[in-house]
Amino acid sequence: xxxxxxxxxxxxxxxxxxxxxxxxxxxxxxxxxxxxxxxxxxxxxxxxxxxxxxxxxxxxxxxxxxxxxxxxxxxxxxxxxxxxxxxxxxxxxxxxxxxxxxxxxxxxxxxxxxxxxxxxxxxxxxxxxxxxxxxxxxxx
Amino acid sequence: xxxxxxxxxxxxxxxxxxxxxxxxxxxxxxxxxxxxxxxxxxxxxxxxxxxxxxxxxxxxxxxxxxxxxxxxxxxxxxxxxxxxxxxxxxxxxxxxxxxxxxxxxxxxxxxxxxxxxxxxxxxxxxxxxxxxxxxxxxxxxxxxxxxxxxxxxxxxxxxxxxxxxxxxxxxxxxxxxxxxxxxxxxxxxxxxxxxxxxxxxxxxxxxxxxxxxxxxxxxxxxxxxxxxxxxxxxxxxxxxxxxxxxxxxxxxxxxxxxxxxxxxxxxxxxxxxxxxxxxxxxxxxxxxxxxxxxxxxxxxxxxxxxxxxxxxxxxxxxxxxxxxxxxxxxxxxxxxxxxxxxxxxxxxxxxxxxxxxxxxxxxxxxxxxxxxxxxxxxxxxxxxxxxxxxxxxxxxxxxxxxxxxxxxxxxxxxxxxxxxxxxxxxxxxxxxxxxxxxxxxxxxxxxxxxxxxxxxxxxxxxxxx
Numbered sequence: 001x002x003x004x005x006x007x008x009x010x011x012x013x014x015x016x017x018x019x020x021x022x023x024x025x026x027x028x029x030x031x032x033x034x035x036x037x038x039x040x041x042x043x044x045x046x047x048x049x050x051x052x053x054x055x056x057x058x059x060x061x062x063x064x065x066x067x068x069x070x071x072x073x074x075x076x077x078x079x080x081x082x083x084x085x086x087x088x089x090x091x092x093x094x095x096x097x098x099x100x101x102x103x104x105x106x107x108x109x110x111x112x113x114x115x116x117x118x119x120x121x122x123x124x125x126x127x128x129x130x131x132x133x134x135x136x137x138x139x140x
Numbered sequence: 141x142x143x144x145x146x147x148x149x150x151x152x153x154x155x156x157x158x159x160x161x162x163x164x165x166x167x168x169x170x171x172x173x174x175x176x177x178x179x180x181x182x183x184x185x186x187x188x189x190x191x192x193x194x195x196x197x198x199x200x201x202x203x204x205x206x207x208x209x210x211x212x213x214x215x216x217x218x219x220x221x222x223x224x225x226x227x228x229x230x231x232x233x234x235x236x237x238x239x240x241x242x243x244x245x246x247x248x249x250x251x252x253x254x255x256x257x258x259x260x261x262x263x264x265x266x267x268x269x270x271x272x273x274x275x276x277x278x279x280x281x282x283x284x285x286x287x288x289x290x291x292x293x294x295x296x297x298x299x300x301x302x303x304x305x306x307x308x309x310x311x312x313x314x315x316x317x318x319x320x321x322x323x324x325x326x327x328x329x330x331x332x333x334x335x336x337x338x339x340x341x342x343x344x345x346x347x348x349x350x351x352x353x354x355x356x357x358x359x360x361x362x363x364x365x366x367x368x369x370x371x372x373x374x375x376x377x378x379x380x381x382x383x384x385x386x387x388x389x390x391x392x393x394x395x396x397x398x399x400x401x402x403x404x405x406x407x408x409x410x411x412x413x414x415x416x417x418x419x420x421x422x423x424x425x426x427x428x429x430x431x432x433x434x435x436x437x438x439x440x441x442x443x444x445x446x447x448x449x450x451x452x453x454x455x456x457x458x459x460x461x462x463x464x465x466x467x468x469x470x471x472x473x474x475x476x477x478x479x480x481x482x483x484x485x486x487x488x489x490x491x492x493x494x495x496x497x498x499x500x501x502x503x504x505x506x507x508x509x510x511x512x513x514x515x516x517x518x519x520x521x522x523x524x525x526x527x528x529x530x531x532x533x534x535x536x537x538x539x540x541x542x543x544x545x546x547x548x549x550x551x552x553x554x555x556x557x558x559x560x561x562x563x564x565x566x567x568x569x570x571x572x573x574x575x576x577x578x579x580x581x582x583x584x585x586x587x588x589x590x591x592x593x594x595x596x597x598x599x600x601x602x603x604x605x
Binding site: 010011013014016017018020021022024025026027028029030031032033036037038039042046047048049064065067074082084085086088089092093095096097098 | 244245248251252255256258259261262263265266267268269272275280283284287288291292295296298300301302303361364365367368369370373513514516517522523525526529530596599600602
C-alpha cells in the first residue's frame, strides 16, 4: 500500500501516462506524414481545376450573370451529381438550373457525348470540346 | 502581399476590439499571445460582417470597401488606445512558472507541429479548392459574393437554381470573398490561407490558454494531441466551416474561464466571450444551438451559485458582445436567407417515437466517440487513462468549467436529437456529418479536460512531498 503513494510510483504513473498519450498521438502524426502525398507526386492540375478548365472557353461566351440550364439529368447517378456540382462551381456566379427549361443550355458530358445526343429537342450553338456544348431548345 | 495585407488588417481590427475587452487575468505581456490568436478569429469574423453589410448597403465598390476598412481600423485602434479600462485587475504578474519538465512535451509538440504543417501543405496542394463541401458550398458562395458584382451577389440566394443550404451563415464565404476583393482575383490562396489560420490558431489558442491557466507543459500536451489528430488536419485543410466553428466554441469557453481567473474584476471579458459565441452563430447554424446551450447552462449554474442578481449583471455583459453580431445575423436571415431546409416539422413526432432511430444514433455516437479523429490508436480512451493516472485537480468554486462542460454536453445532446428527428436518410446523414460535429466540440473538450487534469508539475510535486 505504501508503494502506491511512493514517489517512485507517482513518477511511474506520470511517465506511463505521458508516453501512452503522446506516443499514441505521435503514431497518428507519423501515419499522416506517410499517407499524405508529397508535393512532387501530386497530379497537376487537381480534379476541380481540371474540371473548371473544360468550361474556360464556354465562360467567355456565356453571360456574366443570370440563369443557365444544365443537362444531363443530375439525378441519374452519383457521378452525374458530382459533375453537376463541379459545373455549378465552374460557372459561378451564373445560377445553374437542373431543369432544361431555359435558354441557353450547357451540356456537360465529361466522359464523351452519348450516341443519341443531341436529340430533336436541342440545337447545338457551339461545341467547346471536352464534352461541353452550348445548346438552345428547338421549338416543340 | 495583398492577401497578407488583408489578413493583417483583419488581425488589427480584431486586436483593436479585443484589447479593451481583454480579461486581465494575467499581466499584459503574458496574455498577449493568447489575445493575438483570439484577435485573429475575432478580426476575420468582424470583417466578414462588415463585408456583408457593405454588400447589402452599397453593393461591391471594391476600392472604397478597402478604404472603409482602413478607416475602421484607424478609428477602432485609436479608441482601443485611449479607452480607459474599468475594474480592478487582479492580474497575475511575474515570470511563468517553469520546470525542467516542459522540454519533453515541447519536443513532442514541435514534432506534431512540423508534421501538421507539412500535412496541411500537402493536402492543400493536392486539393486547392478544398473538399466537396468547400467547392460545392462555402467557396461557391464566396464566388457569388465576389464575382456577382453590385446587383448580382444576391443570386446566391436565388430559388431558380439549386444553390445549397441558402440559409447557411456567411462568415467563411464572406471572409474568402473579402480577401479576394483585396487580391482582385478569386485565387485559391485566400481560402487556403484562411483555413490554415483557423486550424493553427485553434491549436495556438489551446496552448496559450492552458499555459496561462495551468502550466506550459499542460498547454503543450493538449496542443500536441490536437495537432496529431489526422481528421482535424484533413477537415481544416478541406476549407470547411467546422474548424472555424470549433475555434469560436473554444474561444467562448476560454474567455469564460479567464473571466473567472481574473477574479470577476471586470465583466468585459464576458462581452468578448459573447462576441465569440455570436460569431459561432455567424459561422454555421450549429452555432445557434451552441449559444442556446451556453445561455441555458449559464442560467442554471449561476442560479445555483451566486444567484439571479449576479446572473443578470453577467448576462448584460455577455449580451453586449452578442447583440451587435446577432443583429446582423438576424438581418441576414430575414432579408436574404429566410428559407431553411432544417425546420421540416412534418413527421417529427413519429421519428421521435421510433426506438430504432435512437439505437442507430447511439451506436453511431459510440463509434464516433472512439474513431472521429481517424487516429492510428484511439485517443479518447488514452485520455481517460491519462486522467486516471495523473488525477484531477479539485475544482471547488470554479463555475466556468462547469458552464463550459454543460454547454458542450447540451450541444452534443442537441446534435443527438437533430439526428433522431432528421427527415433526410439517417445512415447517410450520420456518415457524412457525425465526425465533423465531433471535431467542432473536440478542441473545447480537450481544453476542459486538461484544465481539470493535474499537470505533470503537480504530479511531480506530489511525488517529491
